[in-house]
Amino acid sequence: MVAGAATTTIYPTTIADDVAFILTDSQTKVVFAEDAEQVAKLRGIHDQLPGVSKVVTFDAEAADGGDDWVISLDALEELGRTGLQRDPGLIDARIDAITPDRLATIIYTSGTTGRPKGVRLLHSTWTYQAATITAIGILDEDDLQYLWLPLAHVFGKVLLTSPLQIGFATAIDGRIDKIVDNLAVVKPTFMGAAPRIFEKAYGRITMMVAEEGGIKAKLFGWAEGVGREVSDLRAEGKDPSGLLARKYALADKLVMSKIRDRFGGRIRFFISGSAALNQDVARWFDAMGMQIAEGYGLTESSAAAFVNRTAAYRYGTVGWPVPGTEARIADDGEVLLRGDGIMDGYHNNPDATAESIDADGWFHTGDIGQLDDRGFLTITDRKKDLFKTSGGKYVAPSAIESTFKGLCPYVSQFLVHGADRNFVSALVTLDPDAIQGWADANGLGGRSYSEIVTSPQARELVQGYVDQLNAGLNRWETIKKFTILDADLTVESGELTPSLKLKRKVVTERHKDALDAHYAEA
Incomplete structure (x- = not known):
């Protein structure tokens, strides 16, 4: 460049x-x-x-x-x-010879819905992103970043650009299976990640505590409750006092500090992007003293468009717009963005550019959302992912999928299906690490992954969590049938993007027979 x-x-x-x-x-x-x-x-x-x-x-x-x-x-x-x-x-x-309006980068979208499009980002786009992250004030030159995100991804790219402006150091290792081990060595102060990383860590720790049982589980449950009380206060801009402050200090010494040590012991906050983060997972990390600042953006907005601040946040939202970015909600609920972070257009694709950026400069994100009374944005789902059942009821699959991942510590992926069908069903994959520990404790030790996840015991386990999920859904959203796949979805199989987003179309087509079987009798 x-x-x-x-x-x-x-x-x-x-x-x-x-x-x-x-x-x-x-x-x-x-x-x-x-x-x-x-x-x-x-x-x-x-x-x-x-x-x-x-x-x-x-x-x-x-x-x-x-x-x-x-x-x-x-x-x-x-x-x-x-x-x-x-x-x-x-x-x-x-x-x-380099000027702000010179082309700096073409990033091709992940292609979750077809052939990737080349997003044109100018030099001014990257300097804008670096300047706006500086202006937000959540990072300074004394921070140390741990970066695992793919450097071909816009989120990874902006996390490499920001240090040039702010001056902090970055440690890089793209191996996903080494993240937890490396955090203990690098001891970073912050890290950006996709929700799957937080879901996996949350599931592993809570499951280990549950398996230990006894006094340790009771102590952990008490400390978590105290942490959540303090977390709720902080979200309102208040600090604990009196008895709650004393209980929090004790809980932090006995439990929370040990959890933080697993992540290196110096984490000030995490940044989550790329997909929706489950609220329960976010609240748990905050209760442990590691806030997750959830944000929102697209390749076309050069990553960050909205982000929760460490001092001003609301669970379930993606925060306020970053400085210099305007946002509004269209009549059909679509989120529209305008500002210096928006792309120059799609490379060699003027028709797609005209469809995405209107005459007034508003970029149509394809995401459905709403702004609350304080300007916090909540993303409901991708416009293209919303579907209607044959009964005419709308279903937002991403919200249901995120909720289930917060309930079930053993799940890896959960895909909700039901467009033009008379009920909603799902495909489930279980986390190989988490389910192995469960298998050992439930008489299935020594079995292969496929044998474990297709066992009657595993189906009964998942059914219990599906029942919990359904209890909080509208009748037309409830999962009537599900299939546990005998292999997890992976980047290598082409079913996840490198940033761990589900390729919905690919998975649906690849497992069409399993989905059709849900509706065969009906």
């Missing part, structure tokens, strides 16, 4: 066909490829990439392909030295 080039990013898990589309659509000239696996993917589609003049790989051995199309990082540095010898003022000239 400093060299004056625009960048685009591709996930390592992206299939070759989509790689070819993105590189061609973005008119990419140079590709940086991590290793031999990615180089092989590119060589396999070489004839579809006439515009790509060079591939630079970080693995020197992968560059040994008998041609100069793939070169090593060392070779690139040598080209740079040669260029500077020829033109010593080259770097300054490139920097001086």
Whole structure:
């Protein structure tokens, strides 16, 4: 970007066909490829990439392909030295030529509903995001960030941009299975994450406590109750006093501080984005002394458009608009945004741009929401995900899915289905780590994951949580039937995006037979 080039990013898990589309659509000239696996993917589609003049790989051995199309990082540095010898003022000239209205980044959407679209973000977009995060005042130069989010994702990108403005350090490791271990080593003061990370941590800790039982479980339950009382006070801008303050100090010493130690012991707050966060999960973390500041944004809004502040927040909402962003709710409930963070448009796709940004500059997000009396935004669901049953009743699947994840500590994924059907059903997957511990304690130790989750005992377990869910739903929203899948949904299988969002269309099509079976008798 400093060299004056625009960048685009591709996930390592992206299939070759989509790689070819993105590189061609973005008119990419140079590709940086991590290793031999990615180089092989590119060589396999070489004839579809006439515009790509060079591939630079970080693995020197992968560059040994008998041609100069793939070169090593060392070779690139040598080209740079040669260029500077020829033109010593080259770097300054490139920097001086960069203006706020120059294209900086094209980020391709995750493609949960079809072929990804390239979102054009200018240099001014990133400086705006960095400035507005600074203005919110929740981070300073003494913070230490732990970053696991994919760097091809807009949330990860903005969390790399902000340190340049504010001055704090960042530790990076993209391996999701190493997050908890790394937190104890890095000891960060904050971390951004998708809700699945918080759901998994919450489920694991509460389940371990329940399995221990006895005095420890009672002590944990008491401390959690005290923490929630204090959390509710803080949400109103008040501090505990008197007996509650003394109880909180004791609960913090005996329980909460030990929970925080699992996350490194220095967490001031988390930031949650990418999907809806369950309120119960958020309240639990806040009760433990680790507030989750839930926010909202899209690739098209360069990440943050709304965010709860650490000193001003409401559970279940995504907070207030960030400075410089306007928001309003359309007549049909759609959230509209306008401001310096909004994209320049979709690359090579003027029709899609015209559909998304109206003549007055309002970006139509595709999300349904409402603003309360204090300006806090609540997102109800994706406009495209809302469905009607055959009885004409609207159902918001994301809200139901999020609620279930807060109830059941063993769940991994929960997909609600029922468009044009006479009742609502669901697909369920169980978390491999959590369910193994349950299996050991319930006579299923030594069984495979598939055997455990398809057992009558597992079905009875899930049915109990579905009954709890249904007790809080309208009659037409209740889950009448469900199927527990014999394998979890993963990024590698193409059923989750790299930021752990459910690819609803993919999952629905892949498990069509299971869903149709729910309605066969009806």
